[in-house]
Amino acid sequence: xxxxxxxxxxxxxxxxxxxxxxxxxxxxxxxxxxxxxxxxxxxxxxxxxxxxxxxxxxxxxxxxxxxxxxxxxxxxxxxxxxxxxxxxxxxxxxxxxxxx
Numbered sequence: 001x002x003x004x005x006x007x008x009x010x011x012x013x014x015x016x017x018x019x020x021x022x023x024x025x026x027x028x029x030x031x032x033x034x035x036x037x038x039x040x041x042x043x044x045x046x047x048x049x050x051x052x053x054x055x056x057x058x059x060x061x062x063x064x065x066x067x068x069x070x071x072x073x074x075x076x077x078x079x080x081x082x083x084x085x086x087x088x089x090x091x092x093x094x095x096x097x098x099x100x
Contacts, residue, residue: 014054027065
């Protein structure tokens with residue numbers, strides 16, 4: 001697994017050694033794994049990325065994998081590295097996210 005995962009996320013050459021199918025499978029596995037480990041009704045995951053094009057390719061596949069296993073996914077879009085490194089817990093407010 002160390003071949004594909006670094007300290008901050010996926011590692012590999014986009015669409016060569018790391019494909020959308022891989023991202024989907026990872027999302028499904030992690031959705032299943034954390035679904036077994038938590039007592040909450042639904043697990044939540046936050047996805048942040050940088051501005052490389054590969055993030056726009058892999059994010060929807062990862063999201064599809066997570067949601068197919070019943071997880072709630074919150075997309076933060078491109079974030080500065082300092083924000084992602086902060087690692088503070090995220091507790092979404094329904095009113096902050098429901099802007100229909």
